[in-house]
Amino acid sequence: MTFEAVLAQARAEGRTLLNEVEAKQLLRDAGVPVTNTTLATSREEAQAQAEAAGYPVVLKVVSPDIAHKSDAGGVKLNLKSKDEVGAAHDAILESCLKHVPGARITGVAVQHMAPQGTEVIVGMTTDPQFGPVMMFGLGGIMVEVLKDVSFRLVPLEEKDATQMIDEIKGRPILAGVRGQPPADIGALKTAILKVAEFVEKHPEVKELDLNPVFAYPDGAIAVDARIVVAEA
């Protein structure tokens, strides 16, 4: 689906939040590395997609009525077989409907579970005065507690992406500490620049999170994505 088609569908449904499958598909088309994620609308589809994605897999609920997926029991990690996927699918639906009675369930997002890497966050928001702004930071505790993040205004030049990465306090973690391998800085730069290009091309995008992105010694991949678009 094109950006315009996804936008039209979201607006038709009165949504400003694109679901994970939509967001990842648009980002992937824009050259941003994201885990391949598909939408299953039945137990059988979920199992077939899991087989295709390769185990272990992750299942997440897709619902316009459920903002906090984990809290509703809508996320199942590290599923290693067809049977586990089938059981997880049913458990997700049951739990979500119990937590949010009457919730509209679009389906379940199926993706290969990417191996753990160094967690970073790449995001974008719209400042009322300066317009679209990119953000970069280390994920997890570094962003939650220390707010160790850097900002640049869109559009970005390559040096801006380099500086965003270099100026966070936790930068040495990306170089590899205590035997951890270094993160692929080039891949992180590319991710930042591709997201910046994407939001520049689509001014309807008001906010965006890739959280987390797993950075590896060779490459980086976003395992969750969230896109908020402007109201029509």
Next chain:
Amino acid sequence: MSVPGHRLDRMFNPKVVAVVGDKGPMYMWLRNNMPFKEKGGTLYSVQLDPAQIPGIEALGVKNVTSMSEIPEPIDYALVAVPRQVSPFVLKDLIANGAGGAGFFTSGFAETGEELGIKLQGQLVEMAKEANFNLVGPNCMGLYLPKAGVRFNADAPVTDDGRVGFLSQSGTHGIMFSLVAGANGIGLSRCASIGNAVVLDVSDYIDYLMQDDETEVIGMYVEGVRNGRKFFETLREACKRKPVIVWKGGATEAGSRATMSHTGSLAAPSAIWEGMMRQCGAITTQNLDETIDTMKALLSAKKPRGNRMALLAQTGGQSVSITDAFARAGWEVPAFTDSTYATLGEFFNIIGGSFKNPLDMAGTVQGKTETLDKILSIIEADPNIDGMAMELSAMFAARQWKANPAVLDTTLDIIKAHMNASDKPFVAILHPAHEMEYIGSIMHKFHEREIPVFQSFERAANAMRRVSDYWASR
């Protein structure tokens, strides 16, 4: 020089100036602008009430009771009339074809009052329709040292200013101008921009970045009206010349709804900082930092590395100068063996040290030729990228007062080394117990363009900012 064709060019290079609404016997605005008249400019007073202009003949200024009596276009006008009258004055200025006007008049939107907001709206509408260059309102207008147009009677009249300054605050504009002058920093052009409702800070930056006489741009800003335009103009300006941005006031945290993690982390101050780095601007937090950074930019050579030679007068100060520079991120490396060998030939080891920092009072003891020798040796050391040297008021003021030639010779030697070297040199002179005397000799440093700072920290931090700036180019 000027920027031909720029919309602000006439008002920034005025030949005809009018002061509207000044009153005797004080004549604050006419007196501010006397240098303009003395330099051959045409200065008019516009005051319709003859009772308000006692003794104006003594100033040699022609008063007209209506702007229509002025037979030529006004390049710049300073308007100091009651707010209710300001739209009528603006109408006359537009009819005259004036190049621009600073509205000292206040009581507009900044008051939050209905009438003030309404009157400001009227001014904005009229100015925008006529494409008129309205400075302010609620400002001190322009300070053009070369033309002799001033916003304060103490502001220096100089021909060779190199710094352009913009200030959202009238007080900071004046204070900066005066303190810069007292530090030997001359201004090319300065604007107190007030409410900036017609001309925004970006419009002035656009002029200053193209102005050949302006080598460095500085500004005091609290907030900007058009964020994107500011970003784009500032980024362009930073490509052309160093820009120092002193941001005042905590930016209000906009309480806006956000559905993303990124949005919840995007504090206005963090975005501002990111934008400053993106543009390549130098940021400062107060007047002193702003002045110090300009001083270092204008009169120290570009540092090519991070290794400083520190020359102090005593042991205690050797420790303190090292603390200050180390905290500002400078390295204080050992000299080369050959430097040690040469210094060792004459250095007085008793009460002195010739490691880095160099504790040299015991060796120099007022002998300027020894100072000359030490500076030559340190300057040539390949381990060193720059030099910071303490001058001690505590020890030397008595000698300098008794024999001013010693001070002059010392400064001449320093200047000769600065000229001959491609490494930066900065001097530190704490006034100690001699504040009045040290104040009286500062001009000797400024005339020679020797960058001098009142504390080790101020020197170290100013050089840090400048060094980081050049390294990022």
